[in-house]
Each structure stands twice: as structure tokens, then as C-alpha cells.
Amino acid sequence: MATETTARPNGLGQSPEWRGKSPMDPPRKKPPRRKDDRVILQFDYDCFYAQVFENKNPALKKFPVGVKQKNCLATCNYNARALGLKKLMTVSEAKRACPELVLVDGEDLTPFRDTSKILFNFFKSHSWNHKVERLGFDEVFMDVTDIVEYNMFCLNRASLSNSFFCLSKEDPERGFNCDLTSIAGCVEGTASSDLDVESPAYLRLLLGSHLAQYLRLKIEEQFGYTSTCGISTNKVLSKLVGGRNKPRNQTTLLALSDDAVIDFMDCYPLRKIPGLGFKTAHVLGSHVSSQDNEATEAGTEEPPVTAHDVRLHPGISPGTIESLLVGPGAERGVGVRIWGLLHGVDPSEIKEASGVPTQISIEDTYPKGLATMALVLEELHKLSCSLIKRMRVDLLVPDENAEVPGAQKWMARPRTLRLTMRSWGALNPTQSHNSGRVSRSGTLPSLIFDLKDDMGHIAERLVTEALLPLLRRLQPEKGQRWNLQLINICVANMVVGAAEDKTGVGRDIAAMLKRQDEVLRPFQVISDPEGELEEELEDSDLELEGVGADDMSWETIGNVPCPQCGHSIPPFAVLAHNRYHELEE
Incomplete structure (x- = not known):
């Protein structure tokens, strides 16, 4: 039996036609084209980490369960949430709120x-x-x-x-x-x-x-x-x-209909809309709020800026959004894309399933914070070792064309390395809490694909040559200390290799040439020790008239007409061409 609900929080559920009827309201902007x-x-999956443990030990389903990583809850089941527990609470805070909480260790992500x-x-x-x-x-x-x-x-x-x-x-x-x-x-x-x-x-x-x-x-x-x-x-x-x-x-x-979709979208705060990152939501929200400050009573807390607020704001349009977010590395056409999302329009395709992951990332949290560069570099080295190990597990496949038994090759090679951090405000002055992340990206060095080198040594070089430059771009301002709560290292932008490639990108060139040689062997030009080809060319009585030196090319000089098909054949290809006609018969 269908259950019907109607979402009209904060009075925003009224029809878009009503919202535009006030004389003070700006004229409605043209919505983007929608396809249905x-x-x-x-x-x-519901509380996925907790479910993994509950399926392994069904007795846990009766209790409030929290999955612990370091000193905080990565997640908790619905029994725990019903008692007021939430993600990212500290373990001590969670135990005070729920003494009967069953904690399980979720540090190992393998299961x-x-x-x-x-x-x-x-x-x-x-x-x-x-x-x-x-x-x-x-x-x-x-x-x-x-x-x-x-x-x-x-x-x-x-x-x-x-x-x-x-x-x-x-x-x-x-x-x-x-x-x-x-x-x-x-x-x-x-x-x-x-x-x-x-x-x-x-x-x-x-x-x-x-x-x-x-x-x-x-x-x-x-x-x-x-x-x-x-x-x-x-x-x-x-x-x-x-x-x-x-x-x-x-x-x-x-x-x-367009109006029904807009009505659905209007109640969502910007930060809740998929595709709008923290920075985008912050910039748009600040722009709208700064222009509406005069209408806000002093001492009152501003409600979160919603899609409705941005969509109907007189100072917001696709062009405005583009100009607000312009800068180095800015997405081209971001204004049109975000304007579409505010109206519930999202043309992005679902990516085709592949055995190659879109990205591989390793992260760790530090509830007590990392306050010195030495501690940060130490953690970067640990995470780099884990990242390299994960890459070798997820991206290496047996190399069937290798001469050495048991050899492996990369079925995909990521191009991009991304370093992400979260801190208590030091790295992100616009944040008043620890939920915002900041990232920097660069080219992943090829040294990470060296299968002969030790993983520890590769990790040292990765930190020194790639992660440290990214880290400097995230350096706190002068006078501020490190206070990192999270570090994430990610490799992305995969280039598929021969094992999984179906489009020709990243093909195994040696194997391709070997197959090509086998296919073309019947057409290969052989040596002419008896001089038969030279005699045949002499008998052809070819004349070159009116051809200057600059006009000469292998397509015209000394070509021999084929007696069977009439095509003009270069001298070096005569025997192969004759072989072609023999195979046709």
C-alpha cells in the first residue's frame, strides 16, 4: 500500500506560483530545462558499518552498537541513535549518554x-x-x-x-x-x-x-x-x-512538473544538496545573507540558507554564481550546473560499472589533534604506506605476457594525488567548527608504480616529493598552530590499463605489436637475393616526365601498375601485393 507524504516545512511547501505573487518579489527567473x-x-545501506558487525554477530542486533575509530564513533546502529547517540561523537561522550553502548573496533576497513x-x-x-x-x-x-x-x-x-x-x-x-x-x-x-x-x-x-x-x-x-x-x-x-x-x-x-520539482527542492538547506560542496554552499549562503542582513533582527540566529532563498534572490543568477565561484581551478560552467541543481535538474549520467575503482583513499582521525609538523609528517608516512598497499591489492593483476611467472601489472594508473585535512579552524578561517575539509591536488608521481622498490621507501619519497608540497599549500597562517583532526590521502583520475581497457586507452603496446606481427606475417616483404625484382622494374620501362624534385614522393616515384587490379604499387611492396592476390584466390 502506498504511503503518501507531503513535505511543506517552514511554509515553503506552497506552490511556486504563490511565492511570486507579492508585489515586492522579483520576477521569476526562467528555470533550466528538465527531463523526466x-x-x-x-x-x-542502513548504518552499514554497524550492520557488518551485526551480521557477523547477530546477538549485537538487540543492543545499541557503536563502531569506534580512534576516539570517536564512526557510526552507530539505530538502537543507539534512538538513545541520542550520533556519528562523530567522542567515545567518552557516547558512553556517558548511553552506558550500555557496545563498542566495536572499526579501524580495519577490510570487512x-x-x-x-x-x-x-x-x-x-x-x-x-x-x-x-x-x-x-x-x-x-x-x-x-x-x-x-x-x-x-x-x-x-x-x-x-x-x-x-x-x-x-x-x-x-x-x-x-x-x-x-x-x-x-x-x-x-x-x-x-x-x-x-x-x-x-x-x-x-x-x-x-x-x-x-x-x-x-x-x-x-x-x-x-x-x-x-x-x-x-x-x-x-x-x-x-x-x-x-x-x-x-x-x-x-x-x-x-517543473513546479512540483522546485517545490520539493526549495526546503533543503544548501549544504544538504548533493553536488554543492562546503565552499560553494558557504559562498552562496554568505552572498545571500550579506544582502539580507538589514532584514534580520539583531540578536536573532539566522536560519540556514535554502535553495528557495538562493533561487528567488534578486542578486542570484547562473552568471552571478559563475562569477562568485570563479578562480584558479574553477569548474567550467559551474554557474549553470548549480542553477540546475537548485531547480532539481541534474543531467549527470550514472557511470558504467567497472572493476577499476574511481579512486582509492586512506584517512585517519586524530581527536587529540596533531599540533606539530613532525607529527603530521609521521602520519603522512603511515597513510602513504597504507595507500600503496591498497593500490597494489586493488589495481594489480597477473601479467599473462610477462616472461617471469607470477609477474603483475597495473590494470589502471591514477593520475591525481589529493591531500585533504580537517582542523579546528586553523586551516579554514571561515569554519567555526570541525566539519569542514580543505583539499589540495597535484600530479601523482610515477615512482609509486615501481613494483621492485620497497613500499616504505616509496612512501618516504611520496611524502617528500608530492605530499609535502601539497601540505605547504595548506600551511596555517603565521602565528597559528597545526591542530589537525583528520588527514585523507586519495589517488583518483584513473587511466585504465590493458587488463580492463575496452577503448584503447593504456593498451599494452608490446602485446599489440606482437599480435600485429602475427597478423601481417603473410604480407611481409622478403629479401630478393636473385635480383628478380630489379629485373622486373627494369622491364617496366617507366618514365618520369615533368616531375620536379620537390614533387617526388614514395607514392609516385617508380611505382609499378598491378596487372590484376591496376593499382600503382611502390617497388618495395610488389611482392607483398602479389601475395595478397594469391591469398584472395
């Missing part, structure tokens, strides 16, 4: 990484177009438009209550029964009873909701992991609506 011909599912891969492979196995994208360990996007379109074609509208959803074009019996008289799970936006199954946009979301429910229940049944899912027409909308009803639930956004 896709179906995007966004899966988010989380392995479980995430297993669940991701399940989703990949149910994709036709291979558009399945994983973000972190606990989030997966799927573009299921092609599956949904096929089922729309097969749908019997006269018997919606007894429908069959096909999961394979080749095997018509592979699928599941479903009742398509209503949306599966919760509904946000327009009531489903007001919509017609003849509407393609509605029908796509209807079918998408039942596919999402099937996949969620299969994950729970086969692997024991509950999840939440958002169903909509693009990534930003599916992620936002997926967070409406947690845990172990799903929500479909039935916003099939």
Missing part, C-alpha cells in the same frame, strides 16, 4: 570494503546497461531506464494487479510478480491516485518503485543487509528523496 525520461535508483564489493556485484548482476555506480562503501546508484522501458512495452494495462516484471530479455520466466495498481513504498509529492497509468513519466516511476523493492528485499534475504532507496528521474532527486523515510524503506518522488 530516466529512472534512477539510489540505494543506501567493510569486502562486503561492499559483494553487494555491489549483486546490483551489477541485475543491470542491463551496466550503469551502476558506487559511492563510498554504502551507496549505489543505478540507471534502470532500459529495464523499465522494456517492461512498459510488455505491460498488460488491463491486469495491473497481476503483473509480471521481466528481469531478462532472453529468459521470459526470470522476474517477479507485482501489483502495479500503486507505487511500492512511500510516495513524496503528487498523490498517485491523481495520475494516469497512460502517462509514461508516471509509469516509469511506478515500475521503478517495484524493481527497487524487489532488489532491496533480495539484498536483505540473500545477504542480511537492509537498505533505503530513493526513486526519481535523476541523481540529485533520488538521493534527496531516499533520505525521507529511513531505515529499511523506500520513497518515490512523484514530481512530474
Whole structure:
């Protein structure tokens, strides 16, 4: 049975037409063009780290469980959250708030990484177009438009209550029964009873909701992991609506018009909108707030700036956003992209699933802070060793063309190295708390791919030659001390190698030339010890008239006409060309 909810917090749920009727309001700006011909599912595993431990030890499901990393909670289960515990609380604070809290050590990420891969492979196995994208360990996007379109074609509208959803074009019996008289799970936006199954946009979301429910229940049944899912027409909308009803639930956004989508987006603070980083949200929020300060009463706390505030602000437009964010390394067209996100428009595609990770990162937290350069460099070396080890595990594959048995090669090589830090304000003067991160990126040095060198030595060189220059760009201002709470090292911008490459990028040149030599062997020019070719050329009686030295080229000088096909053949290729005709026969 569909559950319908209506989101109208802070009075922002009224229609966009009403919002523009005040004489003092500026004229409405033209919204970006929206498309609703896709179906995007966004899966988010519930308290993933905690679930990994609960599945390993089912007895933990009855207790409040916190996953500890260093001296803080990386996450906690819903039993703990019901007692007031939150992510990133210190362990001592969490124990005071919940003495019965069961703490488990989450320093080793291996079980989380392995479980995430297993669940991701399940989703990949149910994709036709291979558009399945994983973000972190606990989030997966799927573009299921092609599956949904096929089922729309097969749908019997006269018997919606007894429908069959096909999961394979080749095997018509592979699928599941479903009742398509209503949306599966919760509904946000327009009531489903007001919509017609003849509407393609509605029908796509209807079918998408039942596919999402099937996949969620299969994950729970086969692997024991509950999840939440958002169903909509693009990534930003599916992620936002997926967070409406947690845990172990799903929500479909039935916003099939521009005004309905804008109405949904308007209540979200800027920092909650995916695709708007901290810096972007801060710049836009500050710009809007600074121009509205006169309307704010002294001593009152300003509410967070929302998409509604920015969208209808007279001083904000795509061009304004572009100019506010312009600078070294700024994204081209960022103003148009962000203007689209504020209206719920997100044309970004789901990346095709690949065995190559989009990035590899290692991070650690330091609740007591790192206050000296010596401590920072020591931690950078530890993280670098872990990063190199992870790269060798995730990116190395057996080299079948190597002469040495057991040799390995890189199936992908990242190009970019990124250093990210979080501190108590020292590195980010605009931050009054420790939730903001600052990053610097550079080119990843090739020394990291040396398989003969010791990992410890490579880590030392990586710190000295690459991370230290990035660190200097994050140096606190004069008079300020280091107070780092987190360090993250990441390699990204993967260039796929021969093992996984299907587009020709990063091919194994030696193997390619070897195969080419085998294919072209019948056409190779052989030596002419008896001088037969020279005699044949002498008998051809070729004359070169009216050809200057500057006009001569291998295409014209001394060419011999082929008696079979009539083509003009260079002398050195005559024998190979004759061999070509022999093979044709």
C-alpha cells in the first residue's frame, strides 16, 4: 500500500506560483530545462558499518552498537541513535549518554570494503546497461531506464494487479510478480491516485518503485543487509528523496512538473544538496545573507540558507554564481550546473560499472589533534604506506605476457594525488567548527608504480616529493598552530590499463605489436637475393616526365601498375601485393 507524504516545512511547501505573487518579489527567473525520461535508483545501506558487525554477530542486533575509530564513533546502529547517540561523537561522550553502548573496533576497513564489493556485484548482476555506480562503501546508484522501458512495452494495462516484471530479455520466466495498481513504498509529492497509468513519466516511476523493492528485499534475504532507496528521474532527486523515510524503506518522488520539482527542492538547506560542496554552499549562503542582513533582527540566529532563498534572490543568477565561484581551478560552467541543481535538474549520467575503482583513499582521525609538523609528517608516512598497499591489492593483476611467472601489472594508473585535512579552524578561517575539509591536488608521481622498490621507501619519497608540497599549500597562517583532526590521502583520475581497457586507452603496446606481427606475417616483404625484382622494374620501362624534385614522393616515384587490379604499387611492396592476390584466390 502506498504511503503518501507531503513535505511543506517552514511554509515553503506552497506552490511556486504563490511565492511570486507579492508585489515586492522579483520576477521569476526562467528555470533550466528538465527531463523526466530516466529512472534512477539510489540505494543506501542502513548504518552499514554497524550492520557488518551485526551480521557477523547477530546477538549485537538487540543492543545499541557503536563502531569506534580512534576516539570517536564512526557510526552507530539505530538502537543507539534512538538513545541520542550520533556519528562523530567522542567515545567518552557516547558512553556517558548511553552506558550500555557496545563498542566495536572499526579501524580495519577490510570487512567493510569486502562486503561492499559483494553487494555491489549483486546490483551489477541485475543491470542491463551496466550503469551502476558506487559511492563510498554504502551507496549505489543505478540507471534502470532500459529495464523499465522494456517492461512498459510488455505491460498488460488491463491486469495491473497481476503483473509480471521481466528481469531478462532472453529468459521470459526470470522476474517477479507485482501489483502495479500503486507505487511500492512511500510516495513524496503528487498523490498517485491523481495520475494516469497512460502517462509514461508516471509509469516509469511506478515500475521503478517495484524493481527497487524487489532488489532491496533480495539484498536483505540473500545477504542480511537492509537498505533505503530513493526513486526519481535523476541523481540529485533520488538521493534527496531516499533520505525521507529511513531505515529499511523506500520513497518515490512523484514530481512530474517543473513546479512540483522546485517545490520539493526549495526546503533543503544548501549544504544538504548533493553536488554543492562546503565552499560553494558557504559562498552562496554568505552572498545571500550579506544582502539580507538589514532584514534580520539583531540578536536573532539566522536560519540556514535554502535553495528557495538562493533561487528567488534578486542578486542570484547562473552568471552571478559563475562569477562568485570563479578562480584558479574553477569548474567550467559551474554557474549553470548549480542553477540546475537548485531547480532539481541534474543531467549527470550514472557511470558504467567497472572493476577499476574511481579512486582509492586512506584517512585517519586524530581527536587529540596533531599540533606539530613532525607529527603530521609521521602520519603522512603511515597513510602513504597504507595507500600503496591498497593500490597494489586493488589495481594489480597477473601479467599473462610477462616472461617471469607470477609477474603483475597495473590494470589502471591514477593520475591525481589529493591531500585533504580537517582542523579546528586553523586551516579554514571561515569554519567555526570541525566539519569542514580543505583539499589540495597535484600530479601523482610515477615512482609509486615501481613494483621492485620497497613500499616504505616509496612512501618516504611520496611524502617528500608530492605530499609535502601539497601540505605547504595548506600551511596555517603565521602565528597559528597545526591542530589537525583528520588527514585523507586519495589517488583518483584513473587511466585504465590493458587488463580492463575496452577503448584503447593504456593498451599494452608490446602485446599489440606482437599480435600485429602475427597478423601481417603473410604480407611481409622478403629479401630478393636473385635480383628478380630489379629485373622486373627494369622491364617496366617507366618514365618520369615533368616531375620536379620537390614533387617526388614514395607514392609516385617508380611505382609499378598491378596487372590484376591496376593499382600503382611502390617497388618495395610488389611482392607483398602479389601475395595478397594469391591469398584472395
